[in-house]
Amino acid sequence: xxxxxxxxxxxPVLEYNALDVTAPEPTIIPASKNVTxxxxxxxxxxxxxxxxxxxxxxxxQKLVYSESSKAYVVSPVTGTISSIAAFAGDYGxxxxxxxxxxxxxEEIDDQxxxxxxxxxxxxxxxxxxxxxxxxxxxxxxxxxxxxxxxVICGVDRDLLITTNQxxxxxxxxxxxxxxxxxxxITGIEKILVAAPQHLALEAAGSGAQVMTVDSEFPxxxxxxxxxxxxxxxxxxxxxxxxxxxxxxxxxAVASIGTAFDQGRLPFYKTITFVNKNGxxxxxxxxxxxxxxxxxxxxxxxxxxxxRIIFGxxxxxxxxxxxxxxxxxxxxxxxxxxxxxxPLVSDYPCINCGECIRICPANIPINILVRFLEAGEYxxxxxxxxxxxxxxxxLCSFVCVSRMPVLHYIKLAKxxxxxxxxxxxxxx
Amino acid sequence: xxxxxxxxxxHAPFWHDGSSISSRxxxxxxxxxxxxxxxxxxxxxxxxxxxSLAVSFAIIWEYLINIVTKRSVSIGDxxxxxxxxxxxxxxxxxSPWWLVVTGTFVAVVIGKHIYxxxxxxxxxxxxxxxxxxxxAWKDFFDFNEALVNYDLGFTMVYPLAAVKxxxxxxxxxxxxxxxxxxQQSGGIGATFGLGLILGGIYLIFRGFIRWEISVSxxxxxxxxxxxxxxxxxxxxxxxxxxxFTGYALIGAFFLAPEDSSSPVNFIxxxxxxxxxxxxxxxxxxxxxxxxGVVFAILLMNLINPICDNIRPQALGKVV
Numbered sequence: 001x002x003x004x005x006x007x008x009x010x011x012p013v014l015e016y017n018a019l020d021v022t023a024p025e026p027t028i029i030p031a032s033k034n035v036t037x038x039x040x041x042x043x044x045x046x047x048x049x050x051x052x053x054x055x056x057x058x059x060x061q062k063l064v065y066s067e068s069s070k071a072y073v074v075s076p077v078t079g080t081i082s083s084i085a086a087f088a089g090d091y092g093x094x095x096x097x098x099x100x101x102x103x104x105x106e107e108i109d110d111q112x113x114x115x116x117x118x119x120x121x122x123x124x125x126x127x128x129x130x131x132x133x134x135x136x137x138x139x140x141x142x143x144x145x146x147x148x149x150x151v152i153c154g155v156d157r158d159l160l161i162t163t164n165q166x167x168x169x170x171x172x173x174x175x176x177x178x179x180x181x182x183x184x185i186t187g188i189e190k191i192l193v194a195a196p197q198h199l200a201l202e203a204a205g206s207g208a209q210v211m212t213v214d215s216e217f218p219x220x221x222x223x224x225x226x227x228x229x230x231x232x233x234x235x236x237x238x239x240x241x242x243x244x245x246x247x248x249x250x251x252a253v254a255s256i257g258t259a260f261d262q263g264r265l266p267f268y269k270t271i272t273f274v275n276k277n278g279x280x281x282x283x284x285x286x287x288x289x290x291x292x293x294x295x296x297x298x299x300x301x302x303x304x305x306x307r308i309i310f311g312x313x314x315x316x317x318x319x320x321x322x323x324x325x326x327x328x329x330x331x332x333x334x335x336x337x338x339x340x341x342p343l344v345s346d347y348p349c350i351n352c353g354e355c356i357r358i359c360p361a362n363i364p365i366n367i368l369v370r371f372l373e374a375g376e377y378x379x380x381x382x383x384x385x386x387x388x389x390x391x392x393x394l395c396s397f398v399c400v401s402r403m404p405v406l407h408y409i410k411l412a413k414x415x416x417x418x419x420x421x422x423x424x425x426x427x
Numbered sequence: 428x429x430x431x432x433x434x435x436x437x438h439a440p441f442w443h444d445g446s447s448i449s450s451r452x453x454x455x456x457x458x459x460x461x462x463x464x465x466x467x468x469x470x471x472x473x474x475x476x477x478x479s480l481a482v483s484f485a486i487i488w489e490y491l492i493n494i495v496t497k498r499s500v501s502i503g504d505x506x507x508x509x510x511x512x513x514x515x516x517x518x519x520x521x522s523p524w525w526l527v528v529t530g531t532f533v534a535v536v537i538g539k540h541i542y543x544x545x546x547x548x549x550x551x552x553x554x555x556x557x558x559x560x561x562x563a564w565k566d567f568f569d570f571n572e573a574l575v576n577y578d579l580g581f582t583m584v585y586p587l588a589a590v591k592x593x594x595x596x597x598x599x600x601x602x603x604x605x606x607x608x609x610q611q612s613g614g615i616g617a618t619f620g621l622g623l624i625l626g627g628i629y630l631i632f633r634g635f636i637r638w639e640i641s642v643s644x645x646x647x648x649x650x651x652x653x654x655x656x657x658x659x660x661x662x663x664x665x666x667x668x669x670x671f672t673g674y675a676l677i678g679a680f681f682l683a684p685e686d687s688s689s690p691v692n693f694i695x696x697x698x699x700x701x702x703x704x705x706x707x708x709x710x711x712x713x714x715x716x717x718x719g720v721v722f723a724i725l726l727m728n729l730i731n732p733i734c735d736n737i738r739p740q741a742l743g744k745v746v
Contacts, residue, residue: 348543349546364735410438
């Protein structure tokens, strides 16, 4: 945790971690007894699903939800489906949790291998949606969003994480084939690689144009990269995809490259693991591995009221159970001891202005947070720039009153999104 | 399920830089301590009594109003203690106990809690307390009358009263260095200029108050006093005299930069400070009160929200 400097006039400078080039290869976490996968479709017990508990699955086998829904997961292990249940995640995400008891003998499903000769967007969307790095094929297929530029993030989105940097450095050939495949299946010619200064040389090996990104947080957030690398400011309320730019992680591109080159779907997710002392190490674990298995591999003892975080310290998400599985977009796992957890308080804003000085989007946070606390979300969105927020978390980091400012902002955006959807449905 | 340990599941971000309201309040009191100790040293145990009574009753009033309004007890954040401390620094050493008790009541309850507590007050609570008391019992704030029995080895005429009634010839006994080093009568913690300046620099350096407000306030006083002095040197004193007398220094570092009543953006802070400085000098030179800091800062607190609209546009703002 980075504490406020004694010389208080200096703004806190949070720097991204540079990849430790002397570090060894990622530690491979041994296969666990049970994996859980999240299928992106709300579970109804009456649905006629295409698989059920007790079915055997092979590694690489695609499990499609039903005839009418195209949502699927690809099994990273060989085994038997032990349970299928509804799962409600953060911010209204409703999925189906499929748990598989792992069998020791691995059998590879070769449905995908037969299709790699002729890469197309359909094949990619139908098989590669859940590969490590979480590529977004639906964006390319969407006729409303005319994507003309792809930016490959060789930088990591949050502090402490070095996952994408590792992929850029050691898997540059896969990234190169991934770029080739992307160009072929999407027809987009303009592909850039965003890399940190110390990996610019390695990134050039990908064949695409390299642009260096600053090492100060939050320079690698998409909205800020749009501004610094492409010179475009995303209007409040719109996304980068609305402006035709798609951000995809280097790991996703490498996964696409390896998939089409070798005919097998990759399952090992590279993760930066940060233990209670702040020591980082790179690991590779199968998608679906419960986080408890990873903690056991590192002999980390969890006591009550500790905190386990998927993602980085500024933009991650805390998980509630040691059985929670790692997913395709889990770039880091952090463990925090109770003694190091800064607690949030219910004090109101004291108008000190620390958040104003640190906000990269120039939002009048002191007034915005007062409206958000009162539940006045529409006024906050119309007059106090709620949608300009790029969700970096710096405001909550410096707040003297220890207000959960980012939490208020994300809740407001979520509630407004629900209101808009409800109005549209009821119209 | 029961064997699973309960983890804390809170929202990002998961780090914090360690700042807190209590550290701000306590550091402001520490910065004010040199000036207060000097005042206690000069005025003796009566001054110590006033300071202790003010701090304790500020805490007591805040505790009582928390209970009466059924809110969580907030005396732990040190803000009430700070209000009492600063209030005592502005009072003459001979203030009676009921003045201190009433003043802290007005400051803490009427100046802060009726607006919702910390962060909600549009005016500086200390100055609300002082302004209401000055208007109600103005004789107790006449320093010549209050400190009539004290003789501390230098001219005991209140400098600002002397210049207002006698013009520049009346303040010939005061030297700038003397004023800076506390050779003047005044509030318990408001006379030792050097202590106040060092405390203020410490607070600015640590980031607890903003330099924009303090510097522009002092610049406003300095420039306006200089202009008046150039216009009529016999009637109006020079800029350094005005900087080191009255509540100017304590106002610059401890009263004007109060978080809730001051702006947060850069240009508004400059306007706020300069406006308060100019108003102070206008009251001192043209108004009926000998010192204008209290009313000047309260007036600028009034227009603070309007000033705060001068800010850069948000990223991607769709007009």
